[in-house]
Every structure is written in C-alpha cells, then in structure tokens.
Amino acid sequence: MTESALLEVRDLAVAFRTGSGEARAVDGISFDVGAGESLGLLGESGCGKSTTALSILQLLPRGASRVEVGSSIRLEGEELLTSSPARMREVRGGEIGIVFQEPMTSLNPVLRAGDQVAEAVRAHSPLDGARLRQRVESLLEQVGLTEPMEVARAWPHQLSGGMRQRVMIAMALAGEPRLLIADEATSALDVTVQAAILDLLDDLRRERGLALLVITHDPAVARRVTNRLVVMYAGRIVEEGETDAVLDSPAHPYTIGLMQSIPDPERPGTRLASIPGTVPSLGDWPPGCRFHPRCARSQARCSERYPPMLDGHSTRAACWLLDESPS
Ligand SMILES: Nc1ncnc2c1ncn2[C@@H]1O[C@H](COP(=O)(O)OP(=O)(O)OP(=O)(O)O)[C@@H](O)[C@H]1O
C-alpha cells in the first residue's frame, strides 16, 4: 500500500437490514487504488463487490444499509464517508466515474445517445451550443465510436450492446474523472465485444492515467485489464497481489478453486472443475475462516479463528496454510 494512493479504503464494513436483524455484506476490507493503476475486485456472486463500489459512491439504499463506524474511504486524502451530499454529487461523475453492467437499463430509452452524453457533460461544466456538441462528439470519438455524429443522433435501441456500453463510458468520462469504477461492465457482452471494451479501458488508463477499479466474477476479465487483484469471499478479502501472481500461482484454496472452475475453452459450456457448495447467504457466515466448509484442506483451527493476511510465495492470503508457526 502506497502513501500516494488515489483511493484508500480502510476497514470498510457495510451491514444490510435483513429479516433477522443486521448482517455485514462487507466485513472489514482495505485496499488502495493508485493513480493510473488498475485494481480488480474478483469473487463469486454475493461476496460484496457491488456493495463495496456503491459504498465508495454513497449509492447504497438508504434506510436498508449502514456503513459502520470505523470505516474510511479517502479520495486523495479527503474522507468521503463524512462528505456532504452536495460534495458527493460533485464526486459522482466528477472525480469518480462509474459504468454498470446493463447499458440498456442505464441509458434512457427515450433520449438520443448524444443528448444523454450532453447531460453528463452539463452536470460538470457550463458548455452549451456548438461547444457542447463538439465536446459530445469528442467524447464519443474517444471511446472508439468512429461515426460520433450518427451515434449522437441515435436512440439507444438503435445501437448494439457494445456501442451502448461505449456511450456509457463516454458519459462516465464527461466529468474527466481520475478513477473509473466498472462493475461487471462487460458481463452482458459477447466475448469479442467484451475484449474490445476492456482494451478501451486499458487504453484510457495508459493514455490519460485514468485509474480503474474493475469489478468482475471472471478471472479472464481481471487478467486482461488489471495490474493488481483483490479476491473477495463472503465479505472479506482472502487474497491479493499482482494480477498474474494471483491468477497463476494462487495461495488461497478459494482462489485455486476459482481458477480451476474457469470455462474449458475446448468444450464451451463446460467447466473444468468447480468448488463444492455455494457462498453462504448474508449473515450465515460460518465461524473461523468463512471458506472452511467448502475447503478440502481445512484444519481444526480453520473453523475456530479467522486467519490474518499472511505472506505466501508471491501473493498475500488469509489462510492458515501459510502460517509457519505451530498451531
Ligand atoms: N439492498 C440490499 N438489502 C439486503 N441485502 C443486500 C442488498 N444488496 C446486497 N445485499 C446482499 O449483500 C451481499 C453482497 O451483495 P453484492 O451485491 O455486494 O454482491 P456482488 O459480489 O456484487 O455479487 P454479484 O456478482 O451477484 O453482483 C449479498 O448477500 C446480497 O444478497
């Protein structure tokens, strides 16, 4: 963790109100995103990835959720969790842009694409008339849309899924953010379009130093577009390190299982192996290591105490297997 991080998340804990009281969906996670860096958050459905992203932007459902005392989210040193609603409106779409999974639901179906990008520009600058149109076209061009004027005139349903996602990225870039959060931004797209969008994000990072927080359940997405990777399980971080190290020589049995359960390219639709069982539902976390009921290498202490983050061969992981001291 560096001192100059753009975004610093410390001890973030978020609880949701459930039928039987409150339960933590995110339970004490810490990570940094450096300027111009691409960090991945990887994990199965329900492990707390979107809750983390929504906490950063303060978009969690009010009343149903609570960010717990002791949590901290700093953007260039500024604590966002105590910022005013007005300041957070500036931050959202200003310093931090966001792209979600479903461009068809995120775009307004009754507004032309260009008008929606124009609205995003106007939220952060007073441009209008010809200068506004120029800015919209330039943004559409920057996201690889080669006929920006035609795209600007189109209705969302006239655009392909990949083009809609590019329009969403153009809107996210309108406020010239330093950080872009992409939450399963390419999951709804087919593989070649997905690769093109990920390459666009990577170009934006390299060319203009845009930092990325890429949320995905897919190791292939993480590999294509992130430098560093954090693996989450049941609201906690179980492993972190350089992306290639985490994916090629994982230390945590959960990450090892995730890597073994990637789709078999030789036989589409099949998986090489999968982790037995499922992610426990919210509030049903087992004692000790939350993964231990699904872990083939579980020992007695795994069900008793949560393991600290320990140094592995080339990553850090929360697993007692890495503990050299006598148990
Ligand atoms: N508004 C809410 N009220 C109650 N529980 C919620 C709410 N939003 C999320 N949860 C619960 O919090 C946990 C984490 O959800 P979250 O959406 O962060 O997971 P995720 O990692 O993004 O999963 P996915 O890959 O499916 O998007 C889940 O158990 C989910 O059911």
Ligand SMILES: [Mg+2]
């Ligand atoms: Mg999610």
